[in-house]
Amino acid sequence: MASASPPADALVIGGGAIGLAIAWRGAARGLAVTVVDPAPGRGASHAAAGMLTPVSELQYGEEALLRLNMDSADRYPAFAADLEAASGLPSGYRACGTLAVALDADDRAVLKELHAFQGRLGLASTWLTSRECRRLEPMLSPAVSGGLHVEGDHQIDNRRLVAALLAACERAGVVIVRRAVAELLASGGRATGVRLDDGTELGAGHVVLAAGCGSARLPGLPPGVIPAIRPVKGEILRLRVPEAYAPFLSRNVRAVVKGGSMYLVPRADGELVVGATEYEMDDTVVTAGGVYELLRDARELVPGISELPLIETYAGLRPGSPDNAPVIGATELPGLIAATGHYRHGILLTPVTADAVAGLLADETVPDVVRPWGPSRFGASGTRPSREVSYA
Structure with a gap:
């Protein structure tokens, strides 16, 4: 034609x-x-x-x-x-910055190694105690054992x-x-x-x-x-922060939870993004297991997340070379x-x-x-x- x-x-x-x-x-x-x-x-x-x-x-x-x-x-x-x-x-x-935190001693050790690695590469990050992490983000669990504040990650x-x-x-x-x-x-x-x-x-x-x-x-x-x-599947959740709970989080929060990584990304409009699973799979079906794992780990990190409305579950495919x-x-x-x-x-x-x-x-x-x-x-x-x- x-x-x-x-x-x-x-x-x-x-x-x-x-x-x-x-x-x-x-x-x-x-x-x-x-x-x-x-x-x-x-x-x-x-x-x-x-x-x-x-x-x-x-x-x-x-x-x-x-x-x-x-x-x-x-x-x-x-x-x-x-x-x-x-x-x-x-x-x-x-331009909100990012706080990466750990919950237990093993996760804290992983984050400490990352901090040392960042330092060897000349990257700007600041180690914070548990109390300092919660001063920045009061909704964090008291179980948080320490974290890294990266002001330049947005x-x-x-x-x-x-x-x-x-x-x-x-x-x-x-x-x-x-x-x-x-x-x-x-x-x-x-x-x-x-x-x-x-x-x-x-x-x-x-x-x-x-x-x-x-x-x-x-x-x-x-x-x-x-x-x-290759496709790498990732499931992600979106929640809504009611005005009564705002501000829930003020910056990106990344976490090592029982050896696995996760993140919470608060939007200016009150949306909270929680993610993400990672599977070497070629489908976009959201699974009950994936949603459970994300909510379970997010709740350990920020207990108050249980009160937020869940407004969307979604899955996409990352393109991996x-x-x-x-x-x-x-x-x-x-x-x-x-x-x-x-x-x-x-x-x-x-x-x-x-x-x-x-x-x-x-x-x-x-x-x-x-x-x-x-x-x-x-x-x-x-x-x-x-x-x-x-x-x-």
Whole structure:
């Protein structure tokens, strides 16, 4: 079937936070951009909690990824301000800080090790006693045995973010096609566009693959061009804080509870997000066990949570690459750019990913901080890094 419209400069497959942000930033550079997604903003971006916590979420072995996470977190204040001006909508960005706490002696030891690790990397965090933790957050259980205060780790309301990005895209002239992509099209050894599920063909100078867990399963994609992106299921809860209980929590609260991690994210509008389970599964069914585990651990941490109305249970799929790090950059198929595999950090990495990919579309140089995360690091097999990722 013939193309339904003149070819765009760029066609973005995937309308989550990252895909929409790429489109918006690309349009700001004067490019004609099309986004294809049957339900923009309803994937992993809708299920997220919106924590911008590169320091308090740091895990061993992620030293290389830390630089990218910190760079994107630093971009957020300007990114959010630009987005609000472009969309006329709030982004939900809050500079609130994060408190990470432990309940028993074993959990406290884990958190103490994390604090030492952060210190070795030159990261700013402050160890607090139990009393100091409860002074910051009076609703915490008396059983809290200590914690880390990270003043520079903040949050954004992921759903407000996506709504603002969608509005900014529409204002900037981005074409939003609410259809599913049936096939990637290529000609002469180059990606040239897509075929939609209704048979319509859309052409483009560049195609950006930002389809989350579906990125590597796209029909027409040559083998090995995109590494295997696996789904990692996460269940999440949303509760409402009545005015009589406000303020319930004033900052993000992360916790180690009996060896497992969890978080509570209070929104400015009175919503409280609790999450998240993590399973190597490819379904979005919310289970009774998952809800029970989250509420059980949240109640141990903040006993008063039992009195709050439960307003939503939801499950989404995080896109995990073979090394659990993002895949950002030009692929071995000319004309095809990857922006996927962000795993737990999709919302956090939205600004740096959008700026880098929009820059690529406009023939700009890839920032040094993004360069190590290109798809070429996996080699031809697309299953594991072909070399050690450099922090430099």
